[in-house]
Amino acid sequence: MTIAASLPIARARRNLAPLCVTAATFLLLLVSGDSLLHDPDTLWQIKVGAWILDHRAVPWTDLYSLTRQGDVWLSTSWLSQVLFAATYSHWGWAGPVVLTAAAIALTMGLLLTFLQRHLELPYALVFCLLAMTLAAPHLLARPHVLALPVMVAWTGGLMAMADRSRAPSFLLLPLMVLWANLHGGFVLGLALIGAIGLEALWRAAPPRRLALAMRLAAFGLGALVASCCTPYGLDTLLGAARILSLGKSFSIIAEWRPADFSSFSPFAGALLGLLGLGLIRGLTLSPPRVLLILGATWMALAHVRSIETFGVLVPLVLAQPLSGWIRPASDAPRGLRMAPGAPAALAAVAIVLATASATATFAARHTFEFSTAQTPVAAVDLLAERKAARIFNSYGFGGYLIVRDIRPFVDGRSELYGEKFLMDYFAAEDGRNVSGLLRMLDDNGIDATLLTPDSPAAQILDHIKGWKRVYGDKIAVVHVRDDTEGAAAVPSK
Incomplete structure (x- = not known):
């Protein structure tokens, strides 16, 4: 019994x-x-979702990049992007x-x-x-x-x-x-x-x-x-x-x-x-x-x-x-x-009611924040002040540039850029192809760069005539074109 x-x-x-x-x-x-x-891709996912909600349509071509504007791009995650954008717009x-x-x-x-x-x-x-x-x-x-x-x-x-x-x-x-x-x-x-x-x-x-x-x-x-x-x-x-x-x-x-x-x-x-x-x-x-x-x-x-x-x-x-x-x-x-x-x-x-109550209580008292390690706020503020329009950026900064309405050189939408472009880009950004880096900057009319402090490309530009570092912190460094030889660089923070 x-x-x-x-x-x-x-x-x-x-x-x-x-x-x-x-x-x-x-x-x-x-x-x-x-x-x-903690992922920069979250930023552009929300941006795309907001665009879909605003236009009541899905994108068929690229709307955001500097190098692939107008190329075919299909958002295979459109519903997820809409959900992220909708929840972000209502509750941050x-x-x-x-x-x-x-x-x-x-x-x-x-x-x-x-x-x-x-x-x-x-x-x-x-x-x-x-x-x-x-x-x-x-x-x-x-x-x-x-x-x-x-x-x-x-x-x-x-x-x-x-x-x-x-x-x-x-x-x-x-x-x-x-x-x-x-x-x-x-x-x-x-x-x-x-x-x-x-x-x-x-x-x-x-x-x-x-x-x-x-x-x-x-x-x-x-x-x-x-x-x-x-x-x-x-x-x-x-x-x-x-x-x-x-x-x-x-x-x-x-x-x-x-x-x-x-x-x-x-x-x-x-x-x-x-x-x-x-x-x-x-x-x-x-x-x-x-x-x-x-x-x-x-x-x-x-x-x-x-x-x-x-x-x-x-x-x-x-x-x-x-x-x-x-x-x-x-x-x-x-x-x-x-x-x-x-x-x-x-x-x-x-169980359901207790979980919902705990969620509402915690969300009301806690402010969630996106990882600052992925958001070069001060560096992009400087670029905006200088009206830089053609920026060569590190891969992880592309999403934040999109959110700031600045066209990135590259971002997390790898399928948009394709194998050859990405291989050439990473070889240049990693310092494995210095001549390719300089050619990429010239061919695309780049007037500023936004790179991580440990980026080999950033270290290379420190020693290349015609470029000078104008800003640096723990998140990003900025170089701009300098046609005046011997111009003094602004010390990093």
């Missing part, structure tokens, strides 16, 4: 766990909300912080929900904590974060169908529509249809495989059509393809660089743990699951921004095979529905 009486309580605790984790994650991120505002920086924190918290809640289909709560929580830790460096107020819960829901839905040897439900297709409007990473979702579909075919009985393959093909076609349900239509795929065609420039942009193992990191620990799990416990997976894990690992090794995908995808792939190992002998309830009865419903309502 004691055991029987405890089962409803255990089920309620288990089924309330995703909501509790969502609320706890959200409040934790809210308290540390300034850490979400508190808006994007709350929006970003809610997306991350929802991601953790959904991940826990899917993992609990096969794993007990403690083990599912460990995987959620691992995913959060791996994604932490890239959890910023940017469109990819708003798409994270959609990615988890999509991937979890596909894996749930594959675990039952069934084709995905067409009810998942609205998720692809939403994903395609939020972020260009929706192409990963399209690729996962084939990869996870192989697992469903592998598990299916041979007589069912042909019919299952036909349904998978129909679902894949439907997903492809759904991905084009955006203001850009078929051109949505073109915009995503331009991002994937940056080639060698990926290795230069910080978030696209390969993973660095010169020092220990959570990602290194996760890989070693995965390897140890396979060696110690003799982990045996089906070939499609092995391919999924190898693919996620390769993506994370090739580009650090894919580490978050690794942290989400690998637990979902491993959950079902691990369920027979670490699940206790007793058959605990696996249902995802909340336990019946008023107590569980009241508990859920109380």
